[in-house]
Amino acid sequence: MRWIGIRTADIDPALRQTFERHGVGTMQALLASHDRVFEHEGYGIDAKSVRDSLLAWLTEQYDREERKETWHITMEVAIALFVGIEVIHLLTR
Numbered sequence: 001m002r003w004i005g006i007r008t009a010d011i012d013p014a015l016r017q018t019f020e021r022h023g024v025g026t027m028q029a030l031l032a033s034h035d036r037v038f039e040h041e042g043y044g045i046d047a048k049s050v051r052d053s054l055l056a057w058l059t060e061q062y063d064r065e066e067r068k069e070t071w072h073i074t075m076e077v078a079i080a081l082f083v084g085i086e087v088i089h090l091l092t093r
Contacts, residue, residue: 015053
C-alpha cells in the first residue's frame, strides 16, 4: 500500500510526453512485442533504445495507480467506520 510517495522517473520531458500520448498499455505492449518501433517527435524510435526511461516511467505510472487505489480503500474503510459508529449511536439512544 502506498499512501504518499511515488517513485518519479527522471526522464526527458519530450519523451515523457510521448509516453503519455501513447499510454501505459501501448508502451507495455511495445516492450513485450518484437516490433518495438513507436513515433517520437515525428521519427520512428525503437522502444529498446529508451528501455530504461520507459521502465522508469511505467514504474511511476504503477505507483500513481497504486496510490489512487490505496486512498480509495482508505476512504471506503473510513466511510464504513463512520456509518457503523452512527448506527451504534442511533441504536444506543
